[in-house]
Amino acid sequence: MKIKSAEFILSNSDVAKCPKEKLPEYAFIGRSNVGKSSLINMLMQKKSLAKTSGRPGKTQLINHFLINKNWFLVDLPGYGYAKVSKSSKRVFQKFITEYFAKREQLLLAFVLIDSRHEPQKVDLEFMQWMGENQIPFSIIFTKADKLKPNALLRNIDTYTQKMLETWEEMPKYFATSSSHSTGREDLLKYIGEVNNQME
Numbered sequence: 001m002k003i004k005s006a007e008f009i010l011s012n013s014d015v016a017k018c019p020k021e022k023l024p025e026y027a028f029i030g031r032s033n034v035g036k037s038s039l040i041n042m043l044m045q046k047k048s049l050a051k052t053s054g055r056p057g058k059t060q061l062i063n064h065f066l067i068n069k070n071w072f073l074v075d076l077p078g079y080g081y082a083k084v085s086k087s088s089k090r091v092f093q094k095f096i097t098e099y100f101a102k103r104e105q106l107l108l109a110f111v112l113i114d115s116r117h118e119p120q121k122v123d124l125e126f127m128q129w130m131g132e133n134q135i136p137f138s139i140i141f142t143k144a145d146k147l148k149p150n151a152l153l154r155n156i157d158t159y160t161q162k163m164l165e166t167w168e169e170m171p172k173y174f175a176t177s178s179s180h181s182t183g184r185e186d187l188l189k190y191i192g193e194v195n196n197q198m199e
C-alpha cells in the first residue's frame with residue numbers, strides 16, 4: 001500500500017466522541033517507550049505525525065489519524081504506568097478498555113513489544129485480556145535494528161514459546177525498525193489486505 005495522505009483528525013479520551021465514519025480502523029498500543037510514535041511516523045513517512053518521547057506533553061489520549069482518506073490509524077496511550085493503582089490487576093486505563101470493547105470499526109490492534117526484552121507480564125496480561133474479549137491483534141517486535149539478526153530470531157522464538165504456554169498458536173507478527181524502515185512494506189501490505197477483505 002502506498003501512503004498518499006496521513007492527517008491528524010482528533011484526540012480524546014471518550015470512545016463515544018471518536019470519529020463517526022465507519023472506516024476500517026487499526027489501533028497501535030504498547031508500553032510507554034516501546035517505539036510506537038517512531039513506528040507510526042516511519043509507516044507514514046512523516047517526521048512528527050505522532051509525537052515521540054523526546055517531546056514534553058506527550059498525549060495520553062486516543063489519537064485518530066485518517067490515512068489515504070479510507071482508513072484510520074489509532075495511536076493509543078502507552079500502558080503499564082506505575083501511577084495506576086498497584087492493587088489493580090489490569091494496568092491499562094479504563095478508557096482504553098472501553099475503546100476496545102465499544103469501537104465497532106476496529107478491525108485489528110497491533111501490540112508493540114520491544115524486541116530486546118524478555119516477555120513482560122504487563123504485555124502478556126494485556127494480550128490475555130484482548131483474547132478474552134475477542135479482539136483480534138497482531139504483534140510488532142520493535143527496534144529490531146538494536147539486535148543482531150540471530151539474537152532477534154532467538155528473542156522472537158522465546159516470545160513464541162512463552163505465548164504458546166497459553167495460546168493455541170502464535171498470533172501473526174512483524175519485526176520492525178523505525179530507523180531502518182524495516183517491516184514497513186510488510187505491515188502496510190497486511191493492512192491493505194485486511195482492508196480489501198472488508199470491502
Ligand code: GDP
Nearest residue numbers: 032033034035036037038052053143177178179
Ligand atoms: P513511544 O513512547 O512508544 O511512542 O516511543 P518512541 O517512538 O518515542 O521511542 C522511544 C525511544 O526509542 C526513542 O528514543 C526512539 O528514538 C527510540 N526508538 C524507537 N524506535 C526505534 C527503532 O526502531 N530503532 C532504534 N534504534 N531506536 C528506536
